[in-house]
Amino acid sequence: MTSDLLRLTVLGSATPYPDVDNACSGYLVAGGGARVWVDAGTGTLAQLRRHVRLDELDAIWISHLHADHTADLLTAYYGALYADVRLPAPIPLFGPPGIADRLADFLTNTATRSPVESAFAVRELYDGHSARVGALTLTSRSVAHGVPAFAVRIEGGGDAGSGSLVYSGDTAPCAALTALARGCDLLLCEADSAQAPTAGEQVHHTPEDAGDTASTARVGRLVLTHVGPSLTPEQAVSRAAGRYRGPVEYAAPGAVFVVR
Numbered sequence: 001m002t003s004d005l006l007r008l009t010v011l012g013s014a015t016p017y018p019d020v021d022n023a024c025s026g027y028l029v030a031g032g033g034a035r036v037w038v039d040a041g042t043g044t045l046a047q048l049r050r051h052v053r054l055d056e057l058d059a060i061w062i063s064h065l066h067a068d069h070t071a072d073l074l075t076a077y078y079g080a081l082y083a084d085v086r087l088p089a090p091i092p093l094f095g096p097p098g099i100a101d102r103l104a105d106f107l108t109n110t111a112t113r114s115p116v117e118s119a120f121a122v123r124e125l126y127d128g129h130s131a132r133v134g135a136l137t138l139t140s141r142s143v144a145h146g147v148p149a150f151a152v153r154i155e156g157g158g159d160a161g162s163g164s165l166v167y168s169g170d171t172a173p174c175a176a177l178t179a180l181a182r183g184c185d186l187l188l189c190e191a192d193s194a195q196a197p198t199a200g201e202q203v204h205h206t207p208e209d210a211g212d213t214a215s216t217a218r219v220g221r222l223v224l225t226h227v228g229p230s231l232t233p234e235q236a237v238s239r240a241a242g243r244y245r246g247p248v249e250y251a252a253p254g255a256v257f258v259v260r
Contacts, residue, residue, distance in 0.1 A: 034134025062095035063169030143171035163259035190226035211243025
């Protein structure tokens with residue numbers, strides 16, 4: 001059944017702050033009955049609730065600790081512990097080293113540390129980290145963003161079919177992302193920058209970089225996300241398509257991609 005297949009729902013793809021009709025980076029990946037919230041940027045929790053309750057999530061996966069990818073974890077904490085949600089157990093939260101303390105630093109208002117671990121079962125990522133979430137396998141690699149940052153490959157199995165998708169998180173082009181994406185059915189790749197920097201460290205893809213990564217990795221389909229304010233989605237898709245011969249699409253808010 002289509003509902004059992006691996007599928008990607010775009011909760012938001014704006015950067016560096018939400019647009020009127022587009023939340024920041026956040027995605028719901030589902031397959032074989034498992035549901036994973038991938039990045040929790042500003043505004044994505046409200047969109048997530050269109051599809052799933054917090055107590056129906058099987059895991060949360062966070063690429064890095066910049067606010068446009070994590071901010072809604074703060075309100076998710078309140079929802080999980082102090083609202084109408086009754087968690088059977090803390091939600092597994094996969095994220096960069098230090099994520100629990102970062103959340104606690106913001107949420108703690110007294111001398112007693114906020115019980116972040118009562119809402120989230122925190123598991124810190126490292127290069128090569130692998131986890132099983134229901135019928136899904138999540139493999140994470142360190143990528144090049146100037147801070148600890150990760151990309152993830154999510155593969156179905158059993159009831160989720162055999163599809164595979166890779167999400168770049170935020171990163172410059174790098175060998176780790178290309179290797180992780182090799183042969184995947186769908187690459188969800190950021191295209192933040194209109195131009196690569198002429199000086200200093202590169203920390204994002206341009207649309208051409210995204211096309212090159214997709215082409216080198218021989219992916220089946222390229223979906224652009226995190227398109228920066230100096231680009232329109234149409235410009236990003238057109239520029240990426242000049243470097244990659246497969247299908248190129250934009251991660252429009254609310255879009256659903258079935259991964260076959």
